[in-house]
Amino acid sequence: MTRELVWTGFVSVDGVMDSPGGPSEGHAGGGWVFRTDFDEASFSLKGEELADTSALLFGRRSYEAFAPIWSRSEDHAAYQDLPKYVVSSSLDEASLVDGWGETTILRSVGDVAALKETEGGGIFVHGSGELTRGLAAAGLVDRYNLLVFPVLLGDGKSVFGREHQGEQRLALRESAAYGNGVLKAVYDVVR
Structure with a gap:
């Protein structure tokens, strides 16, 4: 049995990932999560994920932003x-x-495919939009844990590819709506 690979993150209604560093990361609209009214319940998914997370996976830029x-x-x-x-x-x-525990550098999407074949639980990807698009194109993403924020940005980085790669069906596993307008949408990738 292969390990489940899950992308988890904050997205706008039009699919743009947040850039918590804002303009310093090259995204003029970044930081919009922090400009949304805080409702603790709307972040409950993050706590729920911990029970399923046995490893973290990052692209280089996200690692360099998050790890420190x-x-x-x-x-x-x-x-x-x-x-x-x-x-x-x-x-x-x-x-x-x-001081952040065991960290292994993988060199390719093929290395991620091999990691999925090892023993263990869920592998969660935070940020890492470019990496996730490549993993999705290779059929390696199993689930998307989305917190969808009530904002339209028009452009910005997306975890979802904009080029045509064929239709990919998703099955809703779980959803919830919160008072601040944030939606939780957990989707399994249909194979």
């Missing part, structure tokens, strides 16, 4: 001891964040 912060964050302490994987053709061992 999450490695010291009490909110992300549960990630400390989880194995972490970074897919990058250029990152080297010396660039990994010290």
